[in-house]
Amino acid sequence: MTHPFTPEILEAVVGFADDHLIPLVDEGLGNSAYLLDLGDGRALAVDAGRDLRALNAAALRRGLRVAFAADTHLHADFLSGAVQLGHDTGAVILASAAGRRAFPHRGLVDGDDVDLGGLTLRALATPGHTDEHLSFLLLDGGQELGVFTGGSLIVNSAARTDLLGAGRAEELARAQYRSLRRLAELPDTTAVWPTHGAGSFCTAPPGTERTTTIRAQKRANPLLAVPDEDTFVSRLTAGLGSHPAYFDRLGELNRRGPAVLTRDPVLPALPPRRVRGLIADGGHVVDVRPAADYAAGHIPGSLSIPLRDQFATWLGWLLPDTAPVAFVTGEDQDPSEIVWQAYKIGYERLAGRLDGGMDAWRADGNPQAATAFLTADRAAGRPYLDVRQEAEFAAGHVPGARHLELGGLAAAAADAPPGAVVACGHGERAMTAASLLERAGRTDVAVLRGGPDDYAAARGLRLVRGTEGTA
Template sequence: MGFADDHLVPLVDEGLGNSAYLLDLGDGRALTVDASRDLRALHAAAERRGLGIAFAADTHLHADFLSGAVQLGHDTGATVLASAAGRRAFDHRALADGEEVDLGGLTLRAIATPGHTDEHLSFLLLDGRRELGVFTGGSLIVNSAARTDLLGPERTEELARAQYRSLQRLTALPDEVAVWPTHGAGSFCSAPPGTERTTTIGAQRGANPLLGAPDEDTFVSQLIASLGTYPAYFDRLGEINRRGPAVLTAQPLLPALAAQQVRALTADGGHVVDVRPAADYAAGHIPGSVSIPLRDQFATWLGWLLPDTAPLAFVGEADQDLSEIVWQSYKVGYERLAGCLAGGMDAWLADGNPQTTTAFVTADRAAGRPYVDVRQRSEFAAGHVPGAVHLELGGLSAATDVPHGAIVACGHGERAMTAASLLERSGHRDVTVLDGGPADYAAARGQRLVEGTEDTHS
């Protein structure tokens, strides 16, 4: 077994597409890298190994989640390690390029790798003079690099050029050095997202198409051309992470709400989020509620589609884990959680309140309707129904050209149901949701999917 097998525990957040890391330092202490505010998996892994968290490193000011480093500092006394250029407003050890931290046998060396953010650091792990691996955060990632447009369009090219130089610096490391990125498959910080999560310097020299660019200008063009949209909440979290997320002194809970309390919340500007599966939402839901099924991607769509400034009430089912709602919300900065409807839709109806239904049909029953595809641009380009209208889910609140009587579709039905709920809130009462994806719809009609974006209207 190699070093990573023995000492390094990757902690993958499938919903955000990120990896945090727990490094066993061999003496009962551990280093964490890029831990999120949802520390449940990290604490469980540390407890299984009998480890105490001594260091909490952040590679950059994260845009897609709130850092757990401040919380770890509070709870375990961990020393927070981060870039001096980030000017964080809380206690931490501020590191400049080339500075080293003695981990007690192992050494962590800071390498300035701006591009994804201005203050980005990678952390090279050394055992004496032997270079074991590098935590690359949002710099070099598997077969790609992290996006450079999060600080605004006016800085995208400048940061892309910085990213080029950072990747050149990282790939000067020996071939055998392991690469442990934070962003990976499913992350909107990747440009474009990949599938593997870890790699080596040598493997990336041969496989990363961005590293194959013949010069800096080509690299910049390729990177920028790959950038898709990203969740709205990304624009807020970097500054919160710079100031430091609020320390939690108790487990946050989701109170039980009576039906009349939910009514009062909506009357006062709050939002109702229905976390039940798409089919249950379709069968009957609170008018005006937003469908965001509770799954790995819940936090992403909550943060993309709803404001963090209004109270939220949730509708779920008895067998759903309320703590999952809480932690997914908290890790993206949503703390105004009013509670969950006690008794669910049965209690809502028993109180004399109305419900709305949404048509949810399989491909064989979806004929004769305009087809609206709400997937991401890259998904649409990879294969879509001929003649489909493309309106990304994240931009639907501003969409005004949804065809009358449309069937709304995504890959399986969850995002399409979310889209239908948003359209219903804006006055579209005639939408139908496809229970399935484009391949199902095309097969039912003897069609082939087409590639490219020629049919897109987004």
């Protein structure tokens, strides 16, 4: 089947997106939500997360009310904001009927059309990332404008197929193969608006482009260039790295529907005695200050997760959601950012934050610990422990390095070399790793201030690739 690819059609599609579509990127999770201006004061939200601050601000700027909230699939990496939008704005929730969601919604099957008032949203069954995955094709009359592909076709790849269990990865990869080829039959001019992008743990490759076109993907996506289904399955499943532990539970939470929030959650101030009591009762303390501040002095046994875009990922990967959490913050850090990052992945047992920070902790007579934070020239002679992801490590690492991914380090603390300097790309994840090791009784480690390039340059070494030169 062929479709015309004329400058006039391309200009119309691009112009529509520029005028009506607002991508909302979560840099930390590597995902995009979309707000579509329907032209009559109403809007469609697609794959909105529970932290609706950016979406609500965009709607307010345009004077829009969200009338429809569509989810392409049962998300594993964030809690959906669709239920909240249904409560706040009366939005009709659009989602796959096969998802058996336990809250009011309009269940769609393949080929169903939704009248948006001049525009039409058509459901396309595209299983693979999940069983019940839908893509949403946006039509203006008979003209295909774009397709919201969620975790099916993404920029130069396709989303992972193992989130329902490793035993189903191949089966779902075969479904993903058929879904991508179905999408590739759309007109070349059709815009592609995926959810997962660079930075996502759903197998999105690195890069800056978050949207694309069918034509561009036919040319650039290696998974659309494979000769057959078996090759597709082999290539897609070979690239499946580790993923955060909380992915295993959010799909079901999204099926049941997140609790509606009637006010913005807050993080109350806790005196030191309350934090001591929380620790004694089995709670956790997370220190969100920059790595250097944590290194200089921290509550013994606390976990260092610096507050940045990736905060939610590491909180959800390294701590269970079954015990209360207190936080240590710096003076210029916004407690609301901690709360929203936690809530968007389903962490709601937030006890509060240490009132007065570490100054108050010390003034109350409590002990503190410190961690050596070394520049590359001072780290020479120590075993080198690299805690980055497998793909990062394979792309270039210090000769003789020991590799243990941060996500699995708590269970492998005994395998860390004695007296190691722990390293990542800059120092944040390495400080998190050191705090995990200290919690396990490994107080002999230090953290590299920098990354493998800095260490190699200081010692006159050449980085190696793959598994070459590993300890």
